[in-house]
Amino acid sequence: MEIATTYKLIVIGGSAGSFASVNHILQELPARFPIPIVICMHRLKHVNSGFKETLEIVSKNKVVEPFHNDLLEPGHIYIVPANYHMMIQSDMRVLFSTEELVNFTRPSIDVLFYSVAQSFGKNAIGIILSGAHKDGVDGLHDMYKIGATTVVQDPQEAQVPTMPQAVLDVMKPHYIFTLRSMIAFLKAHI
Amino acid sequence: MYQTISENQRHEFIAKLQPVLPEIQYYLPSFLDRRILFVMNKMGFADWQNFMSYLDNDHSYDAIFSFLMVPVTEFFRDSLVWHTLFHTIVPKLIKNDPCHVWFPDCSSGHEVYSLCMLLDILNVRNRVRIYAGCKSQQTIDKIQTGVYSAQCESMLVANYKNAEIPYDISKYYTINYNSLICNPELLSNVSFIHSSSLLEDEVPQISLIMYRNSLLYYTTDSQHTFITTMYKKMNFGAYLLLGIKEGGNIFGLQALFSTYNKDLGLYRKK
Numbered sequence: 001m002e003i004a005t006t007y008k009l010i011v012i013g014g015s016a017g018s019f020a021s022v023n024h025i026l027q028e029l030p031a032r033f034p035i036p037i038v039i040c041m042h043r044l045k046h047v048n049s050g051f052k053e054t055l056e057i058v059s060k061n062k063v064v065e066p067f068h069n070d071l072l073e074p075g076h077i078y079i080v081p082a083n084y085h086m087m088i089q090s091d092m093r094v095l096f097s098t099e100e101l102v103n104f105t106r107p108s109i110d111v112l113f114y115s116v117a118q119s120f121g122k123n124a125i126g127i128i129l130s131g132a133h134k135d136g137v138d139g140l141h142d143m144y145k146i147g148a149t150t151v152v153q154d155p156q157e158a159q160v161p162t163m164p165q166a167v168l169d170v171m172k173p174h175y176i177f178t179l180r181s182m183i184a185f186l187k188a189h190i
Numbered sequence: 191m192y193q194t195i196s197e198n199q200r201h202e203f204i205a206k207l208q209p210v211l212p213e214i215q216y217y218l219p220s221f222l223d224r225r226i227l228f229v230m231n232k233m234g235f236a237d238w239q240n241f242m243s244y245l246d247n248d249h250s251y252d253a254i255f256s257f258l259m260v261p262v263t264e265f266f267r268d269s270l271v272w273h274t275l276f277h278t279i280v281p282k283l284i285k286n287d288p289c290h291v292w293f294p295d296c297s298s299g300h301e302v303y304s305l306c307m308l309l310d311i312l313n314v315r316n317r318v319r320i321y322a323g324c325k326s327q328q329t330i331d332k333i334q335t336g337v338y339s340a341q342c343e344s345m346l347v348a349n350y351k352n353a354e355i356p357y358d359i360s361k362y363y364t365i366n367y368n369s370l371i372c373n374p375e376l377l378s379n380v381s382f383i384h385s386s387s388l389l390e391d392e393v394p395q396i397s398l399i400m401y402r403n404s405l406l407y408y409t410t411d412s413q414h415t416f417i418t419t420m421y422k423k424m425n426f427g428a429y430l431l432l433g434i435k436e437g438g439n440i441f442g443l444q445a446l447f448s449t450y451n452k453d454l455g456l457y458r459k460k
Contacts, residue, residue: 066435067435067436067437067438067439067452068405068406068433068435068436068437068439068440069437069439069440070437070439081435083267083268084435087220089220095218095220095406096403096406096433096435096436097221097260097406097407098260098262098403098406098433099224099225099228099260100228100260100263
């Protein structure tokens with residue numbers, strides 16, 4: 001597929017089994033990555049999983065759990081905090097919400113992806129990784145319909161294939177990638 | 191595609207509710223759009239005109255308010271905040287009489303009950319007066335019954351355990367069929383204020399304001415208005431507790447308050 005877009009943002013959604021994948025992606029991406037990356041993962045809100053701390057060790061870019069109204073910057077990896085929905089405005093500012101659970105979860109990948117579809121249109125990349133959930137499917141579909149580039153981890157490679165497979169059941173994303181191909185794509189096109 | 195409403199529809203909704211809910215004009219448009227759709231969905235309206243007709247005919251608006259507001263759905267949400275309230279902040283506050291606490295926007299009562307339990311454990315409940323502002327009488331009535339979903343219990347227990355407060359919490363509630371029922375006696379020191387805006391609330395000088403995760407939904411200018419209003423109602427050195435992710439980007443906060451602990455959303459009046 002021909003890529004002729006100026007990307008402004010990458011959003012990644014994952015659930016069960018995606019932690020190692022996120023780790024691997026961040027480890028491979030070069031320092032001073034030109035656009036911000038936002039990662040929304042389902043995790044227990046009562047437990048400090050050490051998620052951010054672990055990513056800080058492997059990532060060559062700064063890992064941040066943002067505050068409301070923070071401005072997303074290149075060279076930064078943003079982790080959606082537990083127990084808040086996160087949305088991104090077209091001016092790159094972060095909005096949080098404690099509104100009702102969506103798909104039985106907060107944060108919801110759908111909520112993040114919807115906001116990115118509305119704010120960035122074709123200038124965003126949405127990625128769905130491993131997970132035992134369907135959260136993120138509708139959001140990625142919205143991104144697709146509005147012209148964003150959509151990527152799904154190959155279900156055959158995903159530790160838990162339910163989430164990437166759920167995407168494939170309702171839409172045909174632009175790419176179905178192994179992690180290796182996904183990393184190569186991001187390095188080549190950003 | 192994600193459902194949206196038009197700008198004209200949003201303005202129409204605002205115009206109808208503004209007389210009874212002045213704060214509605216200060217909401218972020220994106221937030222208000224989501225809440226309008228949520229209200230319509232919850233109340234079974236698929237058609238906009240039918241919804242508008244209903245608003246024209248229902249002048250209590252209690253049902254609308256109960257769905258429009260974002261409820262807190264956990265007791266002791268953000269355990270570390272409650273740990274700090276228990277071990278550090280409340281013991282400091284009660285050194286000065288009178289001690290007044292204000293919840294400017296109480297939507298479900300979870301936090302009011304949590305604080306009352308905490309004060310009772312510290313044996314200082316009768317030394318603290320709590321003012322809880324609610325936008326609907328229906329909400330006040332519901333809070334006063336103390337009835338919540340039994341599913342709240344697992345969250346309550348987990349959050350409370352993480353708060354590391356070394357007392358048995360179970361004496362403050364009972365589980366009955368599908369309900370968790372808080373002991374209504376806990377509210378004996380709480381005065382509920384039915385008001386449409388915190389800007390109108392009449393409260394005495396306050397030692398602690400708990401206004402968590404509410405400013406998230408307002409425009410920058412109105413955040414400043416609310417912060418200034420709260421500032422004027424506080425004692426020197428009083429504490430302002432915001433949500434843990436609201437942080438230092440709230441317009442006007444840094445000028446009037448010093449940061450006590452940003453990760454807890456805890457600030458002090460300068």
